[in-house]
Amino acid sequence: MADVYEQGELTPLQRHVAFFDRDKDGVIYSSETYEGFRAIGCGVPLSAAAAIFINGGLGPKTIPENEKTPPFKLPIYVKNIHKGKHGSDSDVYDAHGRFVPEKFEKIFKKHAHTKPDALTGKELQELLEANREPKDFKGWLGGFTEWKVLYYVCKDKDGFLHKDTARAVYDGSLW
Structure with missing residues (x-):
């Protein structure tokens, strides 16, 4: 999945989440979300809650078709992050993840x-x-x-x- 970084320019939404892809393999696991939140100065409780909430909410929406992924790992696929866009937002990102x-x-x-x-x-x-x-x-x-x-x-x-x-x-x- 690291090919997301090799295919050329990332969308702004992909760049936004790429920080949390700590090993740059194109997949953000909840442990990486936790590490990312800790890296920006968040405490343990907020980082743990963010990892569960973010990966649990976005992960299933971003799994590629025909991909076998253990659900307990809660992966977020950077390539498909635009599929995680939710309602009641500011529409600063469009449906393709462009700013x-x-x-x-x-x-x-x-x-x-x-x-x-x-x-x-x-x-x-x-x-x-x-x-x-x-x-x-x-x-x-x-x-x-x-x-x-x-x-x-x-x-x-x-x-x-x-x-x-x-x-x-x-x-x-x-x-």
């Missing part, structure tokens, strides 16, 4: 009230509520978890999540 700059800019134009290039925790909550699709509980949970972890890990000392930092996470260049 949509207009959607990203819209987040800050619409929700960054205190500073035009940063979100507070309250503004982030407003974003999450605005993105909710009716009865899409899995999507709500996915969006909530992604954004809250991003905020927790990347906010500055004053509680601002800066646009440049968020963009670097989206395009995979931060890690």
Whole structure:
């Protein structure tokens, strides 16, 4: 599966998750997700919960057809990460995993009230509520978890999540 890295340029969504593919074999196991979260400074409880939640939620959606994979390993296939896209999100990634700059800019134009290039925790909550699709509980949970972890890990000392930092996470260049 390492061929995902040899086939040319990765999509922004693939670059975003490639950091967690610690051995660069094209498959992210829950142990690698755990290691990745620890590497960015998250504690043991958050890293363990993230590994189970992320791999359990995304893994089954990314398994290639006709692939025999033990379900308990919860693998995420980098090549197919676009298949893990969930509802109630910001649509910053399209259905193919490409970054949509207009959607990203819209987040800050619409929700960054205190500073035009940063979100507070309250503004982030407003974003999450605005993105909710009716009865899409899995999507709500996915969006909530992604954004809250991003905020927790990347906010500055004053509680601002800066646009440049968020963009670097989206395009995979931060890690």
